[in-house]
Amino acid sequence: MLSMTDSRKRVTVFQNGKRIGGKAISIPKKWPEFLKIISKKLNIPVSRIFNEDGGEIDEIEAIVPKEILYASCGENFIFIKDVQTGVTTIGGNTSLVNSNGTPSYYPAALPYNSPIGFTPLLNSGTNSDGCTNTSTTTTMITNINSLNNGMILNNSEWVSLNVGGRIFSTTRTTILRDKESMLAKMFSESWDSAKDINGAYLIDRSPDYFAPLLNFLRCGTITIDDGINIEGVYQEARFFNITGMVDKLASMVERKSRSDVFTRKDVISILLTSSSNSSLRCQGLNLAGVDLSKLDLRNINFKMTNFKETNLSKCNLDNALLQEADLSGADLSGASLRGTNLTGANLESCNLKGANFEDRGGQRATLENVNFKNATLEEANFSGANLRVCNFKNANLENCNFRGADLAGANLEDCNLRGANLHKANLIGVNLRGANFDIRTVSSR
Structure with a gap:
């Protein structure tokens, strides 16, 4: 049981610069524990404590019971201005x-x-x-x-911001903390910012995304409430050019996006539940960056699936549906894609070295309007494939087999076509500007 003396060992703590919303807190034995309790009670990352006179306290022994203290996130002591009398105290x-x-x-x-x-x-x-x-x-x-x-x-240190209809009160010191930010430039002497009828500076942005930015400038830490889109805060930080926040938020957005990605184990579990001839529906999945090499992925519906930078080397994708899929940067070297439908897919900068699209027994691959820009397609076999209106700009097509392929309207600008086989290929309307090739056989049907 606590003694009467122990029960009186408590203080009242307010947030720095405020005299409302204070909390009565019992004095613990250790200083870190005291800061932790205050941070939890006031819901701010407290790192400094001041007494009423502005003196900083950094040890438990210096605290007087029943004393009024002010908690800071790292900023200096803020002298309080009485709202009614105008007296700074x-x-x-x-x-x-x-x-x-x-x-x-x-x-x-x-x-x-x-x-x-x-x-x-x-x-x-x-x-x-x-x-x-x-x-x-x-x-x-x-x-x-x-x-x-x-x-x-100085009373002019305090400013009010009207952000999307919500009022924020802060100090010029906080706003000017990042000298290169747009906020700092808005409050420079040369910037004439618009104000509302109450004198608050008008900022036409989302208040939900702006609040974390202001807290970061105050405390140097990123705190985003539940229900607030991290990517929205990231875009807001980029808009205001708060450099110290942008890189951290970019990492947070990347981690969040990767948390939604399937793993190789997840894909194998799906494959084990069905036969190779059944048509699995995997439309719209996020498989970016996953290692799916050497798997049997025949007959699967991957329409609009994200395969960005995915390892699909030596996969069997025969008769798979990959319409409008994102395969940019993916590795498809040695993959089998006979009869595959890739209409409208994005294969920019992907690796298709040795990939096989050959038409055998009516299994004609459909690659109409596919983006192959900057892709590596050495020794790929497109025999009999439909490649109408494809964009091969700056792609490496060395030793590719386009025998009997339909390349009508394709863009082969600046391509490397050395050793490519274009026998009986349909080249009507093809753009060959800047193409570099030593064609073995070319004929137009």
Whole structure:
């Protein structure tokens, strides 16, 4: 059971620069544990603690029970401005004055009419109870220049942002943290930013995606709430050019996309449940980067499937349906693709060295309007294949067999066609500009 003394060892902690939303927290024995508790209670990554006077505390022994503390994510202590009176205070204390009537934070040697900007108000009158009020109070004009002793923050440091209808309050220090960002340029002296009727700077962007950016500038960490699309935040960071955030978010987006990818084991499990002659429906799957080499993938519907940079070397894809599939950067070397339908597929920069599309017994491969740009097709066999309107620009077609293939309207610009066999190939409307070839036999039917 806790003693009476132990039960009183607690403090009230507010977020830096705020006097609302505070939490009463029991003082633990260890400093890291104290920071962890505050971070959880206030839902911010706390790294620094200040007392009411702005002094930084870095050990448990320095904490006084029942003390009011301010938690920071790494930024310096923020002096609080009273919203109703306009008085900037330290830890909420607004009544301290020097013997000459000036605020105690103001050097007593300076006169009232000093250009620093204090305007003392002497309230000598009657209050609501009819009693004479002889107290001396002080206030400051709206635009306060900082004091030489640095104890009062310039009110212009705080700004409001109207982002897509949601209001965000922050400091110029936070906004200017990334000097190369668009936000920093918006608040430079030369930028004339539009404001709403309340004086908040207007930014026509999504507030849901903007909030993580602002938190990153405050604390240096990326925190994205559930339900917020990481890719949306990534695009927002790119838009505002917050360089320290872009690379980290790019990695997060990549990890998320890969978490949706099937594995080789998953594909094998699917194959084991059916015969090779059955038509499996695998349309629209994400198989990017997966090693599927040497597998029997005959007769499968892979329409619009993502095979980007997938290893399909020596696979059997006979009679597979690959319409509009993305095979860019994939390895299809030595693969069998007889009778395959690749209409509209993207095979840019893929490796098809030694791939076999040969028409045998009516198994004619259909590759109409396929993108083979920059692909490696050395020694590939396209005998009898339908290659109408294909784009082979800058592809390597050395020693390819196009015997009897239909290449009508194909783009062979800047291709390497040395040793290619074009016997009885349909070359009507073919673009051969810049092609480099030593054709063995060419005839037009």
